Amino acid sequence: MLLKWTFLLGLFLPSCSGCASGYTFVKRKCVDIDECVTNPGLCGDHAQCFNTPGSYYCNCNEGFRSETANFTATSGECRDINECIEKTRECIGDMKCVNTIGSFVCVCPPGFHEPTTGPGCEDVDECVSSVCEVHSNCTNTLGSFHCICTPGFLKHENGSCTDKDECKDVPDVCGTNANCSNHQGSYSCKCHEGYSNYGNSQSKCTEMSCDHFESDTEDTPVKLKTLLALLRSSCESLRGPNGHQTGEQLLENLFTFTDELLSGGNIADGKMLNHCLDAVENSMRLIGPQLKDPVTRMETHNTIAEVAVMRGQTPPSGRVTLSTDSALFSTSWETVVGKSYPGFAFAALVSYKDLNSSSDLLHKMSNERSDDKETSVTYQLNSKVVTAVVSNAETKQLSESVTLVFRHVEERVESEGMAYSCVYWDEIEGAWSGRGCKESWSNSTHTVCSCSHLSSFAVLMALYPVKDSFDLVLITQVGLALSLVCLFLCILTFKFCRSIQGTRTSIHLHLSICLFIADLVFLCGITSTHNQVACGIVAGLLHFFFLSAFCWMLLEGVQLYRMVVLVFHTTLKHLYMCAVGYGVPLIIVTISAIAFPAGYGTSRHCWLSLDHYFILSFFVPVCIVISLNCFFFIITVWKLAQKFSSLNPDLSSLHKIRSFTVTAVAQLCVLGGTWVFGFFLFQEDGTEVMLYLFTILNSLQGAFIFIMHCLLSKPVRTEYYTLFVRMCPHKKKVEYSTSSSQRPLRSENSTGESKI
Known part of the structure; x- marks a missing residue:
């Protein structure tokens, strides 16, 4: 029975031997494999295996790929991706991309390495380590290096450096006046007797001439003879194979002697200046090649210099610029070298600080050389004198002009009456000359010169007499003529008009006389500059009478002060007034003439000179008079105000004195104010407006006096009308009231002053 049921169950259960692919029969059932x-290596080394029910698939690792996605061992394989070619990844800066299996790396190119901090690459300095052979120098380059043989050695094919025999390999390296000796890596030239390379052993030898360091004149200063003897001794020591360098010491000695020459007043004439400048130029030609440093600068009390020296087998090129505190010198090295190059070249600029102390003689010589003898032209050095020297011996006519920039000693803008010119010291003529030099540009502080030769240079300032314009001359002549007529009428009025006689009238009379004489002398003799003596006399008369006019104005202020403040002493004695009005100006003029007689008369006008502040002998007394009068007028006005406010004022007298005071103040403003405008004319910023105001107001002073003291005075007008009626009898006479209000105010004892 049991066997039967077992057989029937077997008919309905599947057989285990029939599991699908990818499965296996385990314990009577199919299980996934x-x-x-x-099989661990099923997908290969560069892929990952992924199991699925009944099967599997493979995926490539990062940095790899296959032709098909999710492949199997039989359908594909993983291949490396070259990121450097496909540029899926990029490197920073100069780093190079190098592909690896499945990835890439960024590396620095040869000659570079990664810095310890920060990304990118930095150059490796291969020259830090000894990478070059003996007698060669390592030169680092970006990412590499070069080995260059040192001067005097040649590089062979194997990279080694061997000595170069310059005496054989370089033709004429020492010239024909020296013997060449080869050394390890170098050579030297030994000059023949009478020739020198100034201690530069690798330079050609040139003939030495020491004759220009001799002084055969008896008038040569002892100090200059000593300097020339020292330079000749140094020159002689260089004439031969054993010459030695003493450049720095010679330069110091040269400047020491030059300081003594300039400060000792030995530069007395053009001949002496020739000796001095010639000695400096020849000395720099001897000293310059011996200096060791590329640029040497030396400064002493009176001298300053800058010297540039270049050495080498090839001539230098480019620009060379030298400067001192007062000048700048610029040229090309080609101009410095010239046609022949002995192996060295130098350029020097020497500036003399105190050579201008002897410029009085120099500008006199320039004045004698003026083309226009009738025109009084004043010449003045407006820069420091400088000497420019180069190693080129042919500097009389340069192929390329040199440039010199000068700083002005006196800052003045070039104008109609002044011009700058670039000059050099002509040793043959013994004077300043402008041949071969021209002014390129100038302003108030600097002048740029262009010269076709080299010598000692400076900037000459020519001061031309500026002709007065026709307008100013006409205004002056018409105004003075009108003033002379008015002043003459004032003199007649103050002398013969009885109704106004008194102390103030006497003061006005003398004031008018002084102004009349001053204006007459001014009109007739102000331009008499052709005769120096006559011009000085005219200037002295003008000085005296203008000062006298101001002194009489001061007396009027004192008189008004006494009339108001010192009421019991209302008059001044005539003798005392004359002593002040004419004595004080006479004393001032006498002292001024004794102290500086050349101050009377200038090259343009017969008036006081500006030299040595001589003009102050007029302006200082004028300022004192104006200041004192202002003080007296202030006190007078203050006292008048008090009297007007008193209980019982004498109104008629006070009104009269107030009228006198107002007139005196107006007179002070007119006569004194005009000279204030004149003072501003001597300033650097004096304008044309000031010039016209000064001319108009000064020329019309007489007219102002006549208007203030005659036409505006009622008693004078009455006298004028009476005189007019007498002269014209057919006119009807006018009856005048004899009341006290119509009569002229008189004081006791016929003083003509008001009663207070």
Whole structure:
């Protein structure tokens, strides 16, 4: 029975031997086979295996890929991706991409390395380590290096450096006046007797001439003879194979002697200046090649210099610029070298600080050389004198002009009456000359010169007499003529008009006389500059009478002060007034003439000179008079105000004195104010407006006096009308009231002053 049921059950259960692919029969059932476990290398080395029910698939690792996705061992394989070619990854900066299996790396190119901090690459300095052979120098380059043989050695094919025999390989390296000796890596030239390379052993030898360091004149200063003897001794020591350098010491000695020459007043004439400048130029030609440093600068009390030296087998090129505190010198090295190059070249600029102390003689000589003898032209050095020297011996006519920039000693803008010119010291003529030099540009502080030769240079300032314009001359002549007529009428009025006689009238009379004489002398003799003596006399008369006019104005202020403040002493004695009005100006003029007689008369006008502040002998007394009068007028006005406010004022007298005071103040403003405008004319910023105001107001002073003291005075007008009626009898006479209000105000004892 049991066997029967077992047979029937077997008919309905499947057979285990029939499991699908990817499964296995375990314990009477089909179980999935994990191919990734049973066969670990199924997908290869660069892929990962993933099991699925009844199967599996493979995926490539990062950095790899296959032709099909989810492949099996039979359908594909993983291949490396070249990120550097496909540029799926990029490197920073100069780093290079290098592909690896499944990835890539960024590396620096040869000659570079990664810095310790920060990304990118930095150059490796191969020259830090000894990478070059002996007698060669390592030169680092970006990512590499070069080995260059040192001067005097040649590089062979094997890279080694061997000595170069310059005496054989370089033709004429020492010239024909020296013997060449080869050394390890170098050579030297030994000059023949009478020739020198100034201690530069690798330079050609040139003939030495020491004759220009001799002084055969008896008038040569002892100090200059000593300097020339020292330079000749140094020159002689260089004439031969054993010459030695003493450049720095010679330069110091040269400047020491030059300081003594300039400060000792030995530069007395053009001949002496020739000796001095010639000695400096020849000395720099001897000293310059011996200096060791590329640029040497030396400064003493009176001298300053800058010297540039270049050495080498090839001539230098480019620009060379030298400067001192007062000048700048610029040229090309080609101009410095010239046609022949002995192996060295130098350029020097020497500036003399105190050579201008002897410029009085120099500008006199320039004045004698003026083309226009009738025109009084004043010449003045407006820069420091400088000497420019180069190693080129042919500097009389340069192929290329040199440039010199001068700083002005006196800052003045070039105008109609002044011009700058670039000059050099002509040793043959013994004077300043402008041949071969021209002014390129100038302003108030600097002048740029262009010269076709080299010598000692400076900037000459020519001061031309500026002709007065026709307008100013006409205004002056018409105004003075009108003033002379008015002043003459004032003199007649103050002398013969009885109704106004008194102390103030006497003061006005003398004031008018002084102004009349001053204006007459001014009109007739102000331009008499052709005769120096006559011009000085005219200037002295003008000085005296203008000062006298101001002194009489001061007396009027004192008189008003006494009339108001010192009421019991209302008059001044005539003798005392004359002593002040004419004595004080006479004393001032006498002292001025004794102290500086050349101050009377200038090259343009017969008036006081500006030299040595001589003009102050007029302006200082004028300022004192104006200041004192202002003080007296202030006190007078203050006292008048008090009297007007008193209980019982004498109104008629006070009104009269107030009228006198107002007139005196107006007179002070007119006569004194005009000279204030004149003072501003001597300033650097004096304008044309000031010039016209000064001319108009000064020329019309007489007219102002006549208007203030005659036409505006009622008693004078009455006298004028009476005189007019007498002269014209057919006119009807006018009756005048004899009341006290119509009569002229008189004081006791016929003083003509008001009663207070």
